[in-house]
Amino acid sequence: MKLSARERFIMILKYAALLLFTVLCLYPLFWLLLSSFKTNTELYENPWGLPESFSLGNYIQAVNEGHILQYFFNSVIIAVAAVLVSVLLSSMVSYAIARMEWKLSGFMLQVFLLGMMIPVYAMIVPLFSMFNKMGLLNTHLAVIIPHIAIAFPMAIFIMNGFMGSLPREMEEAAVVDGCNIYQIFFRIIMPISKSSIVTVAVVTFINIWNDLLLPQIFLTDSAKMTLPVGLTEFQGQYATNYVVEIAAVIITIIPSIIVYIWLHRHIMEGMVAGAVKG
Amino acid sequence: MHNVMGNKKSIAVFVLPAFIIYAVFALVPIAYNVYVSFLQTDLMSPSKFVGFKNYINLFRDKTFTGALKNNILMVIGSLIAHLPLALFFGNILFQKIKGSHFFQTVFFLPSVICGVAVGLTWTFVYNSQFGLVNKFFEIIGMGGLQKTWLADKDLALFCIIVVVMWQFVGYHMVIQIAAMKNIPSSYYEAAEIDGASKWVQFKSITFPLIKPILKVDAVLIITGSLKYYDLVAVMTGGGPNHATELMSTYMFYQGFRTLKYGYSAAIGVILLVLCMCSVGLSNLVFRTETIEF
Numbered sequence: 051m052k053l054s055a056r057e058r059f060i061m062i063l064k065y066a067a068l069l070l071f072t073v074l075c076l077y078p079l080f081w082l083l084l085s086s087f088k089t090n091t092e093l094y095e096n097p098w099g100l101p102e103s104f105s106l107g108n109y110i111q112a113v114n115e116g117h118i119l120q121y122f123f124n125s126v127i128i129a130v131a132a133v134l135v136s137v138l139l140s141s142m143v144s145y146a147i148a149r150m151e152w153k154l155s156g157f158m159l160q161v162f163l164l165g166m167m168i169p170v171y172a173m174i175v176p177l178f179s180m181f182n183k184m185g186l187l188n189t190h191l192a193v194i195i196p197h198i199a200i201a202f203p204m205a206i207f208i209m210n211g212f213m214g215s216l217p218r219e220m221e222e223a224a225v226v227d228g229c230n231i232y233q234i235f236f237r238i239i240m241p242i243s244k245s246s247i248v249t250v251a252v253v254t255f256i257n258i259w260n261d262l263l264l265p266q267i268f269l270t271d272s273a274k275m276t277l278p279v280g281l282t283e284f285q286g287q288y289a290t291n292y293v294v295e296i297a298a299v300i301i302t303i304i305p306s307i308i309v310y311i312w313l314h315r316h317i318m319e320g321m322v323a324g325a326v327k328g
Numbered sequence: 329m330h331n332v333m334g335n336k337k338s339i340a341v342f343v344l345p346a347f348i349i350y351a352v353f354a355l356v357p358i359a360y361n362v363y364v365s366f367l368q369t370d371l372m373s374p375s376k377f378v379g380f381k382n383y384i385n386l387f388r389d390k391t392f393t394g395a396l397k398n399n400i401l402m403v404i405g406s407l408i409a410h411l412p413l414a415l416f417f418g419n420i421l422f423q424k425i426k427g428s429h430f431f432q433t434v435f436f437l438p439s440v441i442c443g444v445a446v447g448l449t450w451t452f453v454y455n456s457q458f459g460l461v462n463k464f465f466e467i468i469g470m471g472g473l474q475k476t477w478l479a480d481k482d483l484a485l486f487c488i489i490v491v492v493m494w495q496f497v498g499y500h501m502v503i504q505i506a507a508m509k510n511i512p513s514s515y516y517e518a519a520e521i522d523g524a525s526k527w528v529q530f531k532s533i534t535f536p537l538i539k540p541i542l543k544v545d546a547v548l549i550i551t552g553s554l555k556y557y558d559l560v561a562v563m564t565g566g567g568p569n570h571a572t573e574l575m576s577t578y579m580f581y582q583g584f585r586t587l588k589y590g591y592s593a594a595i596g597v598i599l600l601v602l603c604m605c606s607v608g609l610s611n612l613v614f615r616t617e618t619i620e621f
Contacts, residue, residue: 060526064420068431071417074494075434081460082449097458139346146342151334158343165354167607169555171579172600173357175364175593178583179371180357199353202346221333231338260442262558267584278444282562285448296452302445310440314433317440322503 079303086297093293108297118298120273121280128190128265128276129258132197137251139198140205145239147206148213149221159210165203170196174267181268192268193276197258205250208323212246213239245316252313253320256306277302358600365594370587382594392595395573398485402574403553405489406496410549411542413493414500419530421501422508432505435498443495443558450491451563454478481571484564488572491559496552500545507541508534547610551603575599 085093086108087101112118143162147155177196178187186192216239224234240247262278269275272283281302284295310317332338365382369375386392417435421428438446453460454477462474477487511534519529557576560566566573566581573581575595583592 064425068417068420068427071497072431072434075438075498078449078453078460078494082452085452094458097460097463139349142342143346146339149333150339150342151330152336152339158347161355162350165350167551167603168354168358169551169596169599169603171555171576172361172596173354175583175589175596176357176360177353179360179364179589180353182371195349195353199350202350202354225332231332231335234332235342256440260440260444260558262444262561263580267580278442278558281444281448285562292452292455292458295448299445299448303441306441307437310437314436318432318436318502321439321499322506 082296083300085293086300088293090291090293108293109301111294112298112301116280116284116294116298117272118277118280118301121275121277122301124190124274125259125276125278128193128197129255131190132194132201132258133251133255135194136198136201136205136254137247140202140250141209141240141243141247142235143202144206144209144213145235148210149218159206162203162206165200166207170200170263174263178267187268188270188274190269190274193264196264196268197261201254201257204320205254208250208320209243209246211323212243216242248313249316249320249323252309252316256309256317256321259306361593361596361600364590365597367590367593368588369590371589375590378590382591383598385591386594386598391570391573392575392578394570395575395578398573399554399575401485402489402492402556403550405486406492406549406553407546409489409493410497410500411546413497414504414545415542417497418501418504418508419534422505422534423526432498432502436502437498438495439499441495444562446491446495447559447562450487450494451478454487478564479568481568484568484572488559488563491563492553492556495559500549503545503548504538504541507538511537544610547606550606554599554602554606 081097084101085097087104087106088096089102092101143158146152147159173196181187181192186195220238220242221234224238229237260278261276262282265276265279266282269279272280275283281295281298284298366377366379367375368378368381417431421431452458456462456474456476456479459477461477465473475483478484515533515537516529519533524532555576556574557580560572560574560577561580564572566577570578575598579592579595579599582588582595
């Protein structure tokens with residue numbers, strides 16, 4: 051199909067707008083990456099250009115003096131533990147709600163979905179008081195447990211929708227063959243629900259990885275902090291040493307970007323699906 | 329089949345672990361939070377029941393009303409920034425244009441990056457000495473427009489709204505594209521045959537049919553704007569002189585810096601009520617306008 055001159059002009063305008071916004075999205079990140087290799091003097095004198103050399107000095111300083119690896123490790127522990135538990139438990143509930151035969155299943159679904167509209171601010175003061183009494187403050191558990199509870203509504207919304215749409219024949223055949231419910235769930239349902247489980251796991255992981263509020267409130271010991279809190283500490287300690295702070299920001303962003311490039315379909319789908327319901 | 333699927337014991341095994349965690353660490357705290365909001369307490373020494381005094385004090389507290397006003401500005405700013413821009417790009421990318429998937433992926437990217445990192449990135453961009461914004465004005469010869477952006481109490485909130493927009497336009501765009509994909513392509517084919525231009529197609533097919541989702545999206549933006557915390561906490565810490573304080577940052581400040589937990593819990597209750605109101609509103613809107621294709 052040949053485009054008329056007018057249509058071609060409109061097409062060019064559209065691409066110009068798209069490219070402009072692409073640059074706006076990516077340039078700040080790219081600028082940050084370039085700046086992370088500069089010295090502070092270079093940053094002030096030559097903010098636009100390339101660094102004189104791509105030395106890793108800032109990164110080494112961020113890791114050695116800023117304890118970035120320690121924060122990184124803490125973030126991984128918290129996120130992985132919370133994701134594993136919440137995905138396992140929420141997939142079990144979703145299956146029970148979608149397939150098992152009990153009177154309260156519809157009500158239970160509503161109770162869980164209600165959680166989607168609840169802001170975390172409406173529960174942190176009591177949680178703080180509870181963890182204080184249980185002696186859990188300043189332990190990773192104090193961050194992991196609320197994150198598990200907060201993750202349930204979105205996870206159950208997505209997985210219940212998926213499991214409800216599966217054909218029943220396989221389970222019927224499995225029952226005839228003498229499988230019990232646990233074999234059906236772990237050997238059949240879990241494997242065929244893989245795509246929705248991955249979606250839920252990735253979106254939950256990103257939410258926890260990015261969270262600032264809970265670790266900021268429930269952890270006090272800087273050796274236990276997660277990356278986002280660690281970054282804010284940087285702000286205070288290295289108030290003038292910007293390039294090291296920039297290197298630390300890059301270290302925080304890189305894993306998210308890699309996971310995003312790798313699983314962006316799941317992430318976009320999951321974040322949009324979870325949000326529209328809420 | 330029923331023996332397996334209706335077994336009470338296995339149902340309990342599947343449901344109870346999650347439900348107990350959810351009840352103890354989400355439902356109970358919400359109820360308890362309402363109770364705490366009627367107390368004057370530091371959670372250590374004996375607390376005193378003060379009725380609605382925390383709420384009355386809140387509305388007399390200039391910083392809180394300022395934070396409420398900022399939240400409302402944030403809601404309005406985000407609505408104006410997000411909906412038209414997201415719709416504009418969404419509509420372009422929805423029309424099978426080359427590279428559509430690439431652009432969607434790129435525009436969505438900022439919304440998966442940690443809020444703290446985004447906030448810090450933009451504090452560098454706004455930095456008065458080496459930041460891109462001031463350097464840009466210098467290059468185009470309008471050095472007079474250089475400002476200390478985040479330290480200026482009249483500009484700081486506006487600067488933060490720009491960042492919110494940068495971070496979430498792509499996210500709302502993808503939501504809207506998902507809605508557009510549900511419109512049967514036969515509508516567009518018919519319009520094409522009738523010779524309707526792309527603009528007419530947008531005006532009379534796309535826009536009316538995704539209106540319900542736009543309303544849901546608007547509620548999403550409203551509740552989202554009520555919940556922002558990271559960006560403000562990192563970029564200005566609520567300053568300068570509480571000029572960018574939001575309800576969330578003020579709640580953190582009152583609860584975990586000055587240890588007025590009852591007061592802090594009352595702010596939590598207000599946020600909960602506001603969120604539930606806007607979601608309730610969306611359900612009302614959503615129910616009345618379901619479109620069958």
